[in-house]
Amino acid sequence: MWFWRMGTDLAIDLGTATVLVYMAGKGIILKEPSVVAVDKNTNKVLAVGEDARKMIGRTPGNIVAVRPLRNGVISDYDITEKMLRHFIQKSCGKRKISAPKVMVCIPSQATEVEKRAVVDAAKNSGAKSVYLIEEPLAAAVGAGLDISEPSGSMVIDIGGGTTDIAVISLKGVVVRASIKVAGDRFDEAIIRYIRNKFKLMIGEKTAEEVKFIAASALKGARNETATVRGRNLVTGLPDNIEVTTDELVSALEEPVRLIIDKIHDVLEKTPPELAADIIDKGILMTGGGALLHGLDKLIEFETGVRVFIANDTVECVVLGSGKVLASINKNNTEAIENEVQRA
Structure with a gap:
């Protein structure tokens, strides 16, 4: 022992x-x-x-x-x-x-x-x-937010399996929500899209690589092309195709929309005074899923509130x-x- x-x-x-x-x-x-x-x-x-x-x-x-x-x-x-x-x-x-x-x-x-x-x-x-x-509370402390103030702070922590959203004030969580949609669902959406459109089967590791190379949550935010290698479902042989950012935006539309809808739910339940604080201070994003290109800008567009990605977001x-x-x-x-x- x-x-x-x-x-x-x-x-x-x-x-x-x-x-x-x-x-x-x-x-x-x-x-x-x-x-x-x-x-x-x-x-x-x-x-x-x-x-x-x-x-x-x-x-x-x-x-x-x-x-x-x-x-x-x-x-x-x-x-x-x-x-x-x-x-x-x-x-x-x-x-x-x-x-x-x-x-x-x-x-x-x-x-x-x-x-x-x-x-x-x-x-x-x-x-x-x-x-x-x-x-989200741990993320707020790790990002350097002063959670002891009588002022509202909103944190969105997007990990691999869950997205956790919290409004924090006076040392505690005032409004909280969690949804089982995050980085893994992004990868699954890419796998499903490539299988359905190109009849190419790829694994989780490949999907994750494609996500970082060319994916975006917001149309027009980037313009990249990724070469994707996998197994052709028609011939059964190894094959490769090219996929563009615009195609990956379409692939990720469903999981991204679920996260944004949950953010809207939390904001609707937030007391008016704390909502005003959030407008002034902005929304903090943490977690590996927060690094999906264009996601911060899309949330900013959808909510009308500034969005910041934390330093050392994964840690x-x-x-x-x-x-x-x-x-x-x-x-x-x-x-x-x-x-x-x-x-």
Whole structure:
């Protein structure tokens, strides 16, 4: 049995696409894909993280590369626990001293069952105390927003599995919403569009590459062409086609519209005084999905409110969680007293 060294408390962004680990005093010490390669015959874990991601679509039949988190929540408890144990052990080593506090980020409106699954996975991986914090609140802290002011701030955190939207004021979340549409749905939409239009089957990794090379949420925001390689569904042979930005805008229209509709819902539920603050201060976007080209400009056009993408947008959530965990260690939970749950 291994344990953590004294003082190595951790904040973990257990994301659908990526796991980030923050260690007190050291910052972000690990950032790897949320992927596990498993031998189906023996149920043995063969690789975790980046090593497992390289196997996606390239393994024999008995080996599968799985993502144990879907839509921001645990879909395979046993594999998630093994993945979490691997990442924490990799972060902290095997020296036998004491177990730490661990803070884990969760989506807004996560159910009690989903929360319990996260807590159990962390405790079974060796954590002594587990704290949960909502992703938009952590993102706000990580982006440097002063959440203690009696002033409204709006945060949109677009991850791999969920988009979390929150209006924050006076150390708490006033209005919150979560939708299971984010980066993964963007990739799925691209895969579906290319399959239907070009009769070409591509994988998740290829779709993600195409998304960054040529995709946009807003027509006219860029003009790129990407070469896409895959398997021709008519001939069964390897093939390649070219896809343009305008075509990818059409492919992404449905998931992007769902996110914008949810943003409208949150703004409609926001008290007038806080809505006025948001107009003055703008909307903050965080998460890897926020990097979809043109999405910030489209939201700005649809809402009439300025939109800013945070610096270190992918790391905001785990950085904020680390700051909050440090305040807990100093017995200073005032800034988050109603928002952090200890299990």
